[in-house]
Amino acid sequence: MxxxxxxxxxxxxxxxxxxxxxxxxxxxxxxxxxxxxxxxxxxxxxxxxxxxxxxxxxxxxxxxxxxxxxxxxxxxxxxxxxxxxxxxxxxxxxxxxxxxxxxxxxxxxxxxxxxxxxxxxxxxxxxxxxxxxxxxxxxxxxxxxxxxxxxxxxxxxxxxxxxxxxxxxxxxxxxxxxVPHPDRKHVLEWLQAGGRPALTVDEALAACLDQPMAARDLLQDPEAIDRWQRDRGALNALLKSRSPFPVIDRFTACEPGSLVPRLQCLLVSAQRWLLTEEADAFGRLFDSAQLAAFAQAHGPRGLARLLQDSQRWRREVSAALNPQLRCEEIVLALQPA
Ligand SMILES: [Zn+2]
Structure with a gap:
Protein backbone atom coordinates (compact mmCIF):
# COMPACT_ATOMS: atom_id res chain seq x y z
CA MET A 1 0.00 0.00 0.00
CA VAL A 179 26.00 6.85 -4.27
CA PRO A 180 28.75 5.90 -1.80
CA HIS A 181 28.44 3.17 0.81
CA PRO A 182 27.07 4.88 3.93
CA ASP A 183 28.74 5.00 7.34
CA ARG A 184 27.78 1.98 9.41
CA LYS A 185 26.65 4.36 12.19
CA HIS A 186 24.09 6.01 9.87
CA VAL A 187 22.80 2.65 8.67
CA LEU A 188 22.36 1.33 12.22
CA GLU A 189 20.54 4.51 13.31
CA TRP A 190 18.27 4.32 10.29
CA LEU A 191 17.45 0.65 10.84
CA GLN A 192 16.90 1.28 14.55
CA ALA A 193 14.59 4.29 14.15
CA GLY A 194 11.07 3.72 15.40
CA GLY A 195 11.05 -0.05 15.52
CA ARG A 196 11.44 -2.71 18.13
CA PRO A 197 12.04 -5.65 15.83
CA ALA A 198 12.50 -9.23 16.97
CA LEU A 199 16.05 -9.06 15.65
CA THR A 200 18.88 -6.68 16.48
CA VAL A 201 19.88 -4.33 13.69
CA ASP A 202 23.47 -5.53 14.01
CA GLU A 203 22.42 -9.11 13.36
CA ALA A 204 20.13 -8.09 10.49
CA LEU A 205 22.91 -6.12 8.82
CA ALA A 206 25.40 -8.96 9.21
CA ALA A 207 22.83 -11.49 7.94
CA CYS A 208 22.42 -9.31 4.84
CA LEU A 209 26.16 -8.86 4.23
CA ASP A 210 26.05 -5.15 5.18
CA GLN A 211 23.45 -4.21 2.56
CA PRO A 212 21.17 -1.60 4.19
CA MET A 213 18.12 -2.14 1.95
CA ALA A 214 18.18 -5.92 2.39
CA ALA A 215 18.53 -5.49 6.18
CA ARG A 216 15.56 -3.11 6.15
CA ASP A 217 13.46 -5.66 4.24
CA LEU A 218 14.45 -8.37 6.71
CA LEU A 219 13.62 -6.27 9.79
CA GLN A 220 10.22 -5.28 8.37
CA ASP A 221 9.10 -8.81 7.57
CA PRO A 222 8.31 -11.15 10.49
CA GLU A 223 8.26 -14.17 8.15
CA ALA A 224 11.70 -13.28 6.79
CA ILE A 225 12.95 -12.96 10.40
CA ASP A 226 11.53 -16.45 11.11
CA ARG A 227 13.30 -17.81 8.03
CA TRP A 228 16.56 -16.18 9.08
CA GLN A 229 16.32 -17.57 12.60
CA ARG A 230 15.62 -21.08 11.27
CA ASP A 231 18.51 -20.80 8.79
CA ARG A 232 20.86 -19.53 11.47
CA GLY A 233 19.82 -22.42 13.75
CA ALA A 234 20.48 -24.94 10.97
CA LEU A 235 23.93 -23.47 10.22
CA ASN A 236 24.69 -23.45 13.96
CA ALA A 237 23.77 -27.13 14.10
CA LEU A 238 26.04 -27.79 11.13
CA LEU A 239 29.01 -26.18 12.91
CA LYS A 240 28.25 -27.77 16.27
CA SER A 241 27.01 -31.31 15.60
CA ARG A 242 29.29 -34.29 15.28
CA SER A 243 26.56 -36.34 13.63
CA PRO A 244 24.80 -35.39 10.39
CA PHE A 245 21.34 -36.55 11.51
CA PRO A 246 20.28 -33.66 13.76
CA VAL A 247 21.63 -31.32 11.07
CA ILE A 248 19.49 -32.97 8.39
CA ASP A 249 16.41 -32.38 10.57
CA ARG A 250 17.28 -28.70 10.96
CA PHE A 251 18.03 -28.29 7.24
CA THR A 252 14.77 -29.96 6.27
CA ALA A 253 12.83 -27.51 8.46
CA CYS A 254 14.26 -24.58 6.43
CA GLU A 255 13.24 -23.21 3.05
CA PRO A 256 16.07 -24.31 0.78
CA GLY A 257 15.84 -21.15 -1.37
CA SER A 258 16.66 -19.09 1.71
CA LEU A 259 19.05 -21.55 3.44
CA VAL A 260 21.43 -22.36 0.56
CA PRO A 261 22.55 -18.73 -0.12
CA ARG A 262 23.22 -18.37 3.63
CA LEU A 263 25.13 -21.61 3.65
CA GLN A 264 27.25 -20.06 0.87
CA CYS A 265 27.88 -17.02 3.10
CA LEU A 266 29.05 -19.38 5.86
CA LEU A 267 31.40 -21.20 3.47
CA VAL A 268 32.87 -17.84 2.37
CA SER A 269 33.30 -16.89 6.06
CA ALA A 270 35.13 -20.17 6.66
CA GLN A 271 37.42 -19.45 3.68
CA ARG A 272 38.13 -15.99 5.04
CA TRP A 273 38.89 -17.46 8.45
CA LEU A 274 41.52 -19.74 6.90
CA LEU A 275 43.17 -16.74 5.22
CA THR A 276 43.07 -14.24 8.08
CA GLU A 277 42.17 -16.26 11.23
CA GLU A 278 39.40 -13.74 11.73
CA ALA A 279 35.69 -14.08 11.06
CA ASP A 280 33.92 -11.64 8.74
CA ALA A 281 30.64 -10.00 9.84
CA PHE A 282 28.56 -13.02 8.80
CA GLY A 283 30.95 -15.46 10.45
CA ARG A 284 30.84 -13.49 13.72
CA LEU A 285 27.17 -14.50 14.05
CA PHE A 286 28.45 -17.98 14.92
CA ASP A 287 30.71 -19.45 17.58
CA SER A 288 34.25 -18.54 16.53
CA ALA A 289 35.86 -21.78 17.77
CA GLN A 290 33.24 -23.86 15.91
CA LEU A 291 33.68 -21.82 12.73
CA ALA A 292 37.46 -22.24 12.98
CA ALA A 293 37.13 -26.01 13.51
CA PHE A 294 34.78 -26.32 10.52
CA ALA A 295 37.15 -24.28 8.31
CA GLN A 296 40.18 -26.35 9.34
CA ALA A 297 38.36 -29.66 8.97
CA HIS A 298 37.54 -28.88 5.33
CA GLY A 299 40.65 -26.93 4.42
CA PRO A 300 40.93 -24.49 1.49
CA ARG A 301 40.37 -27.13 -1.20
CA GLY A 302 37.39 -28.70 0.52
CA LEU A 303 35.75 -25.29 1.02
CA ALA A 304 36.38 -24.30 -2.60
CA ARG A 305 34.80 -27.56 -3.78
CA LEU A 306 31.79 -27.08 -1.48
CA LEU A 307 31.29 -23.54 -2.78
CA GLN A 308 31.35 -24.87 -6.31
CA ASP A 309 28.84 -27.59 -5.40
CA SER A 310 26.69 -25.02 -3.63
CA GLN A 311 26.13 -23.18 -6.93
CA ARG A 312 24.53 -26.37 -8.21
CA TRP A 313 22.54 -26.85 -4.98
CA ARG A 314 21.27 -23.32 -5.38
CA ARG A 315 20.04 -24.06 -8.90
CA GLU A 316 18.60 -27.41 -7.93
CA VAL A 317 16.78 -26.58 -4.69
CA SER A 318 14.00 -24.65 -6.41
CA ALA A 319 13.33 -27.59 -8.73
CA ALA A 320 13.91 -30.39 -6.21
CA LEU A 321 11.06 -32.87 -6.15
CA ASN A 322 12.16 -34.35 -2.85
CA PRO A 323 13.58 -31.61 -0.60
CA GLN A 324 14.22 -34.09 2.26
CA LEU A 325 16.48 -36.19 0.06
CA ARG A 326 18.21 -33.07 -1.28
CA CYS A 327 18.90 -31.85 2.29
CA GLU A 328 20.38 -35.24 3.18
CA GLU A 329 22.73 -35.06 0.19
CA ILE A 330 23.78 -31.52 1.04
CA VAL A 331 24.41 -32.25 4.73
CA LEU A 332 26.36 -35.42 3.93
CA ALA A 333 28.47 -33.49 1.42
CA LEU A 334 29.20 -30.96 4.18
CA GLN A 335 30.71 -33.60 6.50
CA PRO A 336 34.51 -33.35 6.62
CA ALA A 337 36.24 -36.28 4.92
ZN1 LIG B 1 3.35 15.83 -3.88
Whole structure:
Protein backbone atom coordinates (compact mmCIF):
# COMPACT_ATOMS: atom_id res chain seq x y z
CA MET A 1 0.00 0.00 0.00
CA UNK A 2 1.17 3.50 -0.71
CA UNK A 3 1.80 5.80 2.19
CA UNK A 4 0.17 9.19 2.21
CA UNK A 5 1.90 10.39 5.35
CA UNK A 6 3.93 13.51 5.13
CA UNK A 7 6.66 12.42 7.50
CA UNK A 8 7.58 9.23 9.26
CA UNK A 9 6.11 8.79 12.72
CA UNK A 10 7.85 7.10 15.65
CA UNK A 11 5.59 4.07 15.14
CA UNK A 12 6.91 3.37 11.67
CA UNK A 13 8.65 0.07 11.02
CA UNK A 14 12.46 0.24 11.12
CA UNK A 15 14.01 1.63 7.97
CA UNK A 16 10.83 3.34 6.78
CA UNK A 17 12.24 6.88 6.85
CA UNK A 18 14.17 8.07 3.80
CA UNK A 19 17.78 6.92 4.32
CA UNK A 20 19.86 9.92 5.42
CA UNK A 21 22.79 8.95 3.15
CA UNK A 22 20.54 9.38 0.10
CA UNK A 23 19.58 12.95 1.03
CA UNK A 24 22.66 14.54 -0.55
CA UNK A 25 22.36 12.73 -3.93
CA UNK A 26 18.61 13.50 -4.00
CA UNK A 27 19.54 17.15 -3.36
CA UNK A 28 21.90 17.09 -6.37
CA UNK A 29 19.19 15.68 -8.64
CA UNK A 30 16.66 18.25 -7.43
CA UNK A 31 19.11 21.15 -7.80
CA UNK A 32 20.02 20.10 -11.35
CA UNK A 33 16.35 19.85 -12.27
CA UNK A 34 15.51 23.28 -10.80
CA UNK A 35 18.40 24.81 -12.75
CA UNK A 36 17.27 23.07 -15.96
CA UNK A 37 20.55 21.14 -15.99
CA UNK A 38 19.34 17.58 -15.41
CA UNK A 39 21.46 15.52 -17.85
CA UNK A 40 19.41 13.71 -20.51
CA UNK A 41 21.34 10.56 -19.59
CA UNK A 42 22.15 9.99 -15.94
CA UNK A 43 23.69 6.86 -14.43
CA UNK A 44 23.31 6.27 -10.67
CA UNK A 45 26.19 4.07 -9.58
CA UNK A 46 26.78 2.53 -6.16
CA UNK A 47 27.20 -0.67 -4.15
CA UNK A 48 24.56 -3.41 -4.12
CA UNK A 49 21.67 -2.67 -1.78
CA UNK A 50 22.69 0.92 -0.97
CA UNK A 51 19.33 2.27 -2.17
CA UNK A 52 19.92 3.42 -5.76
CA UNK A 53 16.44 2.31 -6.83
CA UNK A 54 14.87 3.98 -3.80
CA UNK A 55 16.78 7.19 -4.58
CA UNK A 56 15.70 7.11 -8.24
CA UNK A 57 12.05 6.48 -7.35
CA UNK A 58 12.01 9.21 -4.71
CA UNK A 59 13.41 11.59 -7.31
CA UNK A 60 10.74 10.56 -9.85
CA UNK A 61 8.09 11.20 -7.21
CA UNK A 62 9.65 14.61 -6.56
CA UNK A 63 9.44 15.36 -10.30
CA UNK A 64 5.77 14.36 -10.22
CA UNK A 65 5.02 16.29 -7.00
CA UNK A 66 3.26 19.63 -7.45
CA UNK A 67 3.53 20.62 -3.79
CA UNK A 68 7.10 20.00 -2.62
CA UNK A 69 7.21 23.55 -1.22
CA UNK A 70 10.72 24.24 -2.48
CA UNK A 71 12.15 21.24 -0.59
CA UNK A 72 13.94 18.25 -2.09
CA UNK A 73 11.30 15.83 -0.81
CA UNK A 74 7.93 15.09 -2.46
CA UNK A 75 4.90 15.91 -0.27
CA UNK A 76 3.38 12.42 -0.59
CA UNK A 77 -0.24 13.62 -0.73
CA UNK A 78 -0.74 15.86 -3.80
CA UNK A 79 -2.30 14.66 -7.06
CA UNK A 80 1.14 14.38 -8.68
CA UNK A 81 2.49 12.20 -5.87
CA UNK A 82 -0.66 10.06 -5.90
CA UNK A 83 -0.58 9.47 -9.61
CA UNK A 84 3.12 8.58 -9.44
CA UNK A 85 2.64 6.22 -6.46
CA UNK A 86 -0.37 4.69 -8.19
CA UNK A 87 1.77 3.99 -11.26
CA UNK A 88 -0.31 6.18 -13.58
CA UNK A 89 1.73 9.38 -13.99
CA UNK A 90 1.67 10.26 -17.70
CA UNK A 91 5.20 11.71 -17.85
CA UNK A 92 7.06 8.94 -15.98
CA UNK A 93 7.92 5.42 -17.06
CA UNK A 94 9.79 2.79 -15.06
CA UNK A 95 11.42 -0.24 -16.63
CA UNK A 96 12.67 -3.20 -14.59
CA UNK A 97 13.20 -6.92 -15.26
CA UNK A 98 9.97 -8.93 -15.06
CA UNK A 99 11.44 -10.79 -12.11
CA UNK A 100 14.72 -10.38 -10.19
CA UNK A 101 17.54 -11.97 -12.14
CA UNK A 102 15.72 -11.74 -15.50
CA UNK A 103 16.90 -9.54 -18.36
CA UNK A 104 15.43 -6.30 -19.67
CA UNK A 105 14.52 -7.11 -23.24
CA UNK A 106 14.62 -4.98 -26.37
CA UNK A 107 10.82 -4.64 -26.48
CA UNK A 108 10.85 -2.83 -23.14
CA UNK A 109 13.46 -0.39 -24.46
CA UNK A 110 11.46 0.18 -27.67
CA UNK A 111 8.57 1.17 -25.40
CA UNK A 112 10.92 3.66 -23.70
CA UNK A 113 11.95 5.15 -27.05
CA UNK A 114 8.30 5.52 -28.13
CA UNK A 115 7.36 7.00 -24.77
CA UNK A 116 10.09 9.64 -24.90
CA UNK A 117 9.26 10.63 -28.47
CA UNK A 118 5.62 11.39 -27.64
CA UNK A 119 4.87 15.08 -27.30
CA UNK A 120 4.68 15.91 -23.66
CA UNK A 121 2.17 17.85 -21.59
CA UNK A 122 4.46 18.65 -18.65
CA UNK A 123 7.94 20.16 -18.58
CA UNK A 124 9.80 16.84 -18.63
CA UNK A 125 9.39 13.18 -19.43
CA UNK A 126 11.50 10.88 -17.31
CA UNK A 127 12.29 7.20 -17.70
CA UNK A 128 13.98 4.98 -15.12
CA UNK A 129 15.73 1.80 -16.24
CA UNK A 130 16.84 -0.17 -13.18
CA UNK A 131 19.07 -2.15 -12.95
CA UNK A 132 20.46 -1.00 -16.31
CA UNK A 133 23.04 -3.80 -16.47
CA UNK A 134 20.14 -6.24 -16.80
CA UNK A 135 19.51 -4.92 -20.34
CA UNK A 136 20.38 -7.40 -23.09
CA UNK A 137 22.92 -6.22 -25.68
CA UNK A 138 20.05 -5.63 -28.12
CA UNK A 139 18.13 -3.63 -25.55
CA UNK A 140 21.18 -1.46 -24.80
CA UNK A 141 21.70 -0.91 -28.53
CA UNK A 142 18.10 0.18 -28.96
CA UNK A 143 18.68 2.83 -26.30
CA UNK A 144 21.79 4.34 -27.90
CA UNK A 145 20.13 6.61 -30.44
CA UNK A 146 17.85 8.12 -27.79
CA UNK A 147 20.88 8.78 -25.59
CA UNK A 148 22.72 10.40 -28.50
CA UNK A 149 19.85 12.60 -29.63
CA UNK A 150 17.41 12.86 -26.73
CA UNK A 151 14.04 14.48 -27.52
CA UNK A 152 13.62 17.90 -25.84
CA UNK A 153 12.72 17.58 -22.17
CA UNK A 154 13.50 13.86 -22.04
CA UNK A 155 15.61 12.44 -19.23
CA UNK A 156 16.83 8.87 -18.90
CA UNK A 157 17.82 7.66 -15.47
CA UNK A 158 19.77 4.41 -15.21
CA UNK A 159 21.04 2.59 -12.12
CA UNK A 160 23.94 0.16 -12.03
CA UNK A 161 25.82 -1.75 -9.33
CA UNK A 162 28.38 -2.95 -11.89
CA UNK A 163 28.58 -0.18 -14.52
CA UNK A 164 31.45 -2.05 -16.23
CA UNK A 165 28.82 -4.53 -17.44
CA UNK A 166 27.14 -1.75 -19.45
CA UNK A 167 28.39 -1.15 -23.01
CA UNK A 168 30.98 1.67 -23.02
CA UNK A 169 28.81 3.48 -25.60
CA UNK A 170 26.03 3.73 -22.99
CA UNK A 171 28.36 4.74 -20.16
CA UNK A 172 30.07 7.44 -22.20
CA UNK A 173 26.73 9.09 -23.00
CA UNK A 174 25.62 9.29 -19.37
CA UNK A 175 26.71 11.54 -16.59
CA UNK A 176 27.47 9.46 -13.50
CA UNK A 177 26.24 10.20 -10.01
CA UNK A 178 27.88 8.02 -7.38
CA VAL A 179 26.00 6.85 -4.27
CA PRO A 180 28.75 5.90 -1.80
CA HIS A 181 28.44 3.17 0.81
CA PRO A 182 27.07 4.88 3.93
CA ASP A 183 28.74 5.00 7.34
CA ARG A 184 27.78 1.98 9.41
CA LYS A 185 26.65 4.36 12.19
CA HIS A 186 24.09 6.01 9.87
CA VAL A 187 22.80 2.65 8.67
CA LEU A 188 22.36 1.33 12.22
CA GLU A 189 20.54 4.51 13.31
CA TRP A 190 18.27 4.32 10.29
CA LEU A 191 17.45 0.65 10.84
CA GLN A 192 16.90 1.28 14.55
CA ALA A 193 14.59 4.29 14.15
CA GLY A 194 11.07 3.72 15.40
CA GLY A 195 11.05 -0.05 15.52
CA ARG A 196 11.44 -2.71 18.13
CA PRO A 197 12.04 -5.65 15.83
CA ALA A 198 12.50 -9.23 16.97
CA LEU A 199 16.05 -9.06 15.65
CA THR A 200 18.88 -6.68 16.48
CA VAL A 201 19.88 -4.33 13.69
CA ASP A 202 23.47 -5.53 14.01
CA GLU A 203 22.42 -9.11 13.36
CA ALA A 204 20.13 -8.09 10.49
CA LEU A 205 22.91 -6.12 8.82
CA ALA A 206 25.40 -8.96 9.21
CA ALA A 207 22.83 -11.49 7.94
CA CYS A 208 22.42 -9.31 4.84
CA LEU A 209 26.16 -8.86 4.23
CA ASP A 210 26.05 -5.15 5.18
CA GLN A 211 23.45 -4.21 2.56
CA PRO A 212 21.17 -1.60 4.19
CA MET A 213 18.12 -2.14 1.95
CA ALA A 214 18.18 -5.92 2.39
CA ALA A 215 18.53 -5.49 6.18
CA ARG A 216 15.56 -3.11 6.15
CA ASP A 217 13.46 -5.66 4.24
CA LEU A 218 14.45 -8.37 6.71
CA LEU A 219 13.62 -6.27 9.79
CA GLN A 220 10.22 -5.28 8.37
CA ASP A 221 9.10 -8.81 7.57
CA PRO A 222 8.31 -11.15 10.49
CA GLU A 223 8.26 -14.17 8.15
CA ALA A 224 11.70 -13.28 6.79
CA ILE A 225 12.95 -12.96 10.40
CA ASP A 226 11.53 -16.45 11.11
CA ARG A 227 13.30 -17.81 8.03
CA TRP A 228 16.56 -16.18 9.08
CA GLN A 229 16.32 -17.57 12.60
CA ARG A 230 15.62 -21.08 11.27
CA ASP A 231 18.51 -20.80 8.79
CA ARG A 232 20.86 -19.53 11.47
CA GLY A 233 19.82 -22.42 13.75
CA ALA A 234 20.48 -24.94 10.97
CA LEU A 235 23.93 -23.47 10.22
CA ASN A 236 24.69 -23.45 13.96
CA ALA A 237 23.77 -27.13 14.10
CA LEU A 238 26.04 -27.79 11.13
CA LEU A 239 29.01 -26.18 12.91
CA LYS A 240 28.25 -27.77 16.27
CA SER A 241 27.01 -31.31 15.60
CA ARG A 242 29.29 -34.29 15.28
CA SER A 243 26.56 -36.34 13.63
CA PRO A 244 24.80 -35.39 10.39
CA PHE A 245 21.34 -36.55 11.51
CA PRO A 246 20.28 -33.66 13.76
CA VAL A 247 21.63 -31.32 11.07
CA ILE A 248 19.49 -32.97 8.39
CA ASP A 249 16.41 -32.38 10.57
CA ARG A 250 17.28 -28.70 10.96
CA PHE A 251 18.03 -28.29 7.24
CA THR A 252 14.77 -29.96 6.27
CA ALA A 253 12.83 -27.51 8.46
CA CYS A 254 14.26 -24.58 6.43
CA GLU A 255 13.24 -23.21 3.05
CA PRO A 256 16.07 -24.31 0.78
CA GLY A 257 15.84 -21.15 -1.37
CA SER A 258 16.66 -19.09 1.71
CA LEU A 259 19.05 -21.55 3.44
CA VAL A 260 21.43 -22.36 0.56
CA PRO A 261 22.55 -18.73 -0.12
CA ARG A 262 23.22 -18.37 3.63
CA LEU A 263 25.13 -21.61 3.65
CA GLN A 264 27.25 -20.06 0.87
CA CYS A 265 27.88 -17.02 3.10
CA LEU A 266 29.05 -19.38 5.86
CA LEU A 267 31.40 -21.20 3.47
CA VAL A 268 32.87 -17.84 2.37
CA SER A 269 33.30 -16.89 6.06
CA ALA A 270 35.13 -20.17 6.66
CA GLN A 271 37.42 -19.45 3.68
CA ARG A 272 38.13 -15.99 5.04
CA TRP A 273 38.89 -17.46 8.45
CA LEU A 274 41.52 -19.74 6.90
CA LEU A 275 43.17 -16.74 5.22
CA THR A 276 43.07 -14.24 8.08
CA GLU A 277 42.17 -16.26 11.23
CA GLU A 278 39.40 -13.74 11.73
CA ALA A 279 35.69 -14.08 11.06
CA ASP A 280 33.92 -11.64 8.74
CA ALA A 281 30.64 -10.00 9.84
CA PHE A 282 28.56 -13.02 8.80
CA GLY A 283 30.95 -15.46 10.45
CA ARG A 284 30.84 -13.49 13.72
CA LEU A 285 27.17 -14.50 14.05
CA PHE A 286 28.45 -17.98 14.92
CA ASP A 287 30.71 -19.45 17.58
CA SER A 288 34.25 -18.54 16.53
CA ALA A 289 35.86 -21.78 17.77
CA GLN A 290 33.24 -23.86 15.91
CA LEU A 291 33.68 -21.82 12.73
CA ALA A 292 37.46 -22.24 12.98
CA ALA A 293 37.13 -26.01 13.51
CA PHE A 294 34.78 -26.32 10.52
CA ALA A 295 37.15 -24.28 8.31
CA GLN A 296 40.18 -26.35 9.34
CA ALA A 297 38.36 -29.66 8.97
CA HIS A 298 37.54 -28.88 5.33
CA GLY A 299 40.65 -26.93 4.42
CA PRO A 300 40.93 -24.49 1.49
CA ARG A 301 40.37 -27.13 -1.20
CA GLY A 302 37.39 -28.70 0.52
CA LEU A 303 35.75 -25.29 1.02
CA ALA A 304 36.38 -24.30 -2.60
CA ARG A 305 34.80 -27.56 -3.78
CA LEU A 306 31.79 -27.08 -1.48
CA LEU A 307 31.29 -23.54 -2.78
CA GLN A 308 31.35 -24.87 -6.31
CA ASP A 309 28.84 -27.59 -5.40
CA SER A 310 26.69 -25.02 -3.63
CA GLN A 311 26.13 -23.18 -6.93
CA ARG A 312 24.53 -26.37 -8.21
CA TRP A 313 22.54 -26.85 -4.98
CA ARG A 314 21.27 -23.32 -5.38
CA ARG A 315 20.04 -24.06 -8.90
CA GLU A 316 18.60 -27.41 -7.93
CA VAL A 317 16.78 -26.58 -4.69
CA SER A 318 14.00 -24.65 -6.41
CA ALA A 319 13.33 -27.59 -8.73
CA ALA A 320 13.91 -30.39 -6.21
CA LEU A 321 11.06 -32.87 -6.15
CA ASN A 322 12.16 -34.35 -2.85
CA PRO A 323 13.58 -31.61 -0.60
CA GLN A 324 14.22 -34.09 2.26
CA LEU A 325 16.48 -36.19 0.06
CA ARG A 326 18.21 -33.07 -1.28
CA CYS A 327 18.90 -31.85 2.29
CA GLU A 328 20.38 -35.24 3.18
CA GLU A 329 22.73 -35.06 0.19
CA ILE A 330 23.78 -31.52 1.04
CA VAL A 331 24.41 -32.25 4.73
CA LEU A 332 26.36 -35.42 3.93
CA ALA A 333 28.47 -33.49 1.42
CA LEU A 334 29.20 -30.96 4.18
CA GLN A 335 30.71 -33.60 6.50
CA PRO A 336 34.51 -33.35 6.62
CA ALA A 337 36.24 -36.28 4.92
ZN1 LIG B 1 3.35 15.83 -3.88
Missing amino acids: MSLQRTSSPNDAPGTAFPPWLTAPLGHLAAWTRAGRLPSGLLLVGPEGVGKGLLARRFLQWVACVDSGGTDQPCGICNGCRSYLGGSHPEILEVAPEAPGKEILVDAVREVVDFLSLSQSGPARVVLISPAEDMTANAANALLKTLEEPPAGAALLLTATRPARLPPTIRSRCQQLR
